[in-house]
Amino acid sequence: MSTLSQRYFADENAPYSLLEAKPFFETLSPKEKKYAHFMSRAAFEGTRILIDQTNPNALPIYDLILNVFTDKQGNMIETEALCKASEVSTEAFEQFLQYSAQFLGNQSNYKSFGDEKFIPRLSSQDFEKIVHASGSDKAIALFEQSKNEIFSVEPVAGNLLGFPQEGHVSGYYSSNVTNDDIKLVQAFLEKERVDPLNTRLFKDKQGHFKLVIAAAEEEFEEKVYALDNGSKITLSFTDFQQPLKKVAQAIHDAIPYAANETQKNMLESYYTTFRNGSMPAFVDSQRYWLQDLSPRVETNIGFIETYRDPQGVRAEWEGFVAMVNEEQTRKFNRLVDNAPLFVSRLPWTAEFERETLNRPDFTSLEVLSFATGGIPAGINIPNLTELTQIYGSKNVSLGNVISAKAPNEKFPFIRQEDLKLYKDYRNPSFEVQVGTHELGHGTGKLFSEDENGKLNFDIESVVNPVTKEKIKTWYKPGQNFNSKFKSIASSYEECRAECIALSLSPYEDILKIFNYEGQEAEDILYIMYLNMARAGLTALEFYNPDAKKWGQAHMQARYAIMNVMLEAGQDFLEFKPCTVDGKESLEIYLDRSKIRSVGAPAVSKFLTKLQIYKATADEVNGTQLYMDATNVPEKWNSTRNIVISSKQPRKVFVQANTILNQHDDQIQLREYEPSATGMIQSFASKKVENGQSHHSRDQVSALAIGLSGLSTLALGDTFPEFSKNISQSQTDFTEIALSFLKRSDGRLTSDAST
Known part of the structure; x- marks a missing residue:
């Protein structure tokens, strides 16, 4: 393949992690399991919506993958048998598995973390051989339909999500x-x-x-x-009529298992909004969701985050179901109990904070199901200012996402003398960061005018601390933060929340809430700042210098904060050149003794401007501030090249499925191995289809795959390679089969006699 194609190859050795949920799922009552099952079903029935929103040409690839790997009943076939029947190399087949699993994990052929296209490592010819070997007529037709979309990398602008006018892709x-x-x-x-x-x-x-x-x-x-x-x-x-009918039906099925009247009202509002498209009904669902405090099974669903709309106002589909981790939640509740004190420490005056800081609901959850292209570590929702300014928000830390570890994980740019400390405290420090970050999302007032012309602030007395003048801009009726700040809104808000985390975490009483005191607390704080510096550096992977475009909101935010720490001076943060395995690299030097005296004050000063511009709807100065902070000068190109050469593949989470047993009406949890095959099997078992019947296989291919799988199971040997295009030059299939059976006859007899 061309050098350009190689730039977009799918990850070669993506680390797969099982999203462990069984211990918490088993603590649920039968009623709670039913509720979790139907809401998981509702979330995943939106899979086709999410794929189509990301890339309007990707649904045929999704259908192709499922048709290749499932039989006409929709059950997973033996991958080893398919490999044998295809006659491609083991390496090529593994690359096919990796592409398929990564497509399913990202819910697209564009990365959920980076918004950049990826293509298979194997050739188009080998890809086609595997599709044909599946014997699925539908898969063969889908490959012909989507072949160009799968492999094409030109024009280059089309390899990024974004505005169509700029040549990018958007659903x-x-x-x-x-x-x-x-x-x-x-x-x-x-x-x-x-x-x-x-x-x-x-x-x-x-x-x-x-x-x-x-x-x-x-x-x-x-x-x-x-x-x-x-x-x-x-x-x-x-x-999206067809998938939403299935979503609505699953929600309707969940209503009898609601834990209380508030949950029932929430589900009925969900049912209404997905049935008829009513946004007021969706707002109602989120109001009830906010009022349903500390449920045993937490769930939220709908068009939630606007990260991937280049305009920043349209949201992609997502839905999650999770169980409460009560031990971890107690820590977060202590954070919530002291929220008024902690929020009062933020670097703005009371006029710029909400008049009433509603007690946020902060929960540590263990994810059971998450229908999304990329599972986050924490959530603060709803993203509806008309609700959050009055009712507050729910803050969620996803424990089994944070704690998931990939085998043989590497950490480029961390000095050898910091490496053990970094490995030991990376996850614990990130837990503190997520907690204070999500708390931060729920802070800050937005100055606005209602439809009667009434302002929610005193225009005569409130002074803008940046300009030292009276407030000149605010949100007019029909406007909100996303509509004003447009494409940078999501990243800007993530940056604000990250800055709040770094501004609050140096306080000893916050670290003590998470049971860290003394030297351990200092180590947690150091690793938090070190991790932010590293995240800002590795963020360059998600910046496209040709398009001058960021591909990931959180990483753009972390790059901005890294810049703030660099510009703080006094040798607080430096990147020094080094050599690793014979290649150019960098090491991060962060002076831990200056976190409170240099680093935190610099971040707080930047945070003040972020908040004031957001509060006053000043998108002109806010945009200028943020674009300056996230500008990547040409002199950083060599640094970016080092980052690209050291990049690590992202974890892929394999999720379990809940199964309703028709015999005893009980819900069972089915887990899968953390591998590419396990990921494919997880999605095949979900059976999220387009309403059409399953594909048919031609009889010869079905026989070959079936015999190969049976022989492996019964005889411990693999059936000989087979091609349905038998020519005179090929060995006769019947003779090979007979020879194979004779070789295996002794074992077959021996096995039968035991």
């Missing part, structure tokens, strides 16, 4: 929608009070628009409006 907009079109429609939506969270935007050849709203049923009629430029826009409640 939220048709390819002919321009940036000006998006702004035009956004202004219309704000005027008409239409929330774009669950929408996509398409344009026809005549220049007219269609805003499709996700809904299982067309309960609301289409409406046509005239836009300011003379074009028309049609609002249609017809997007």
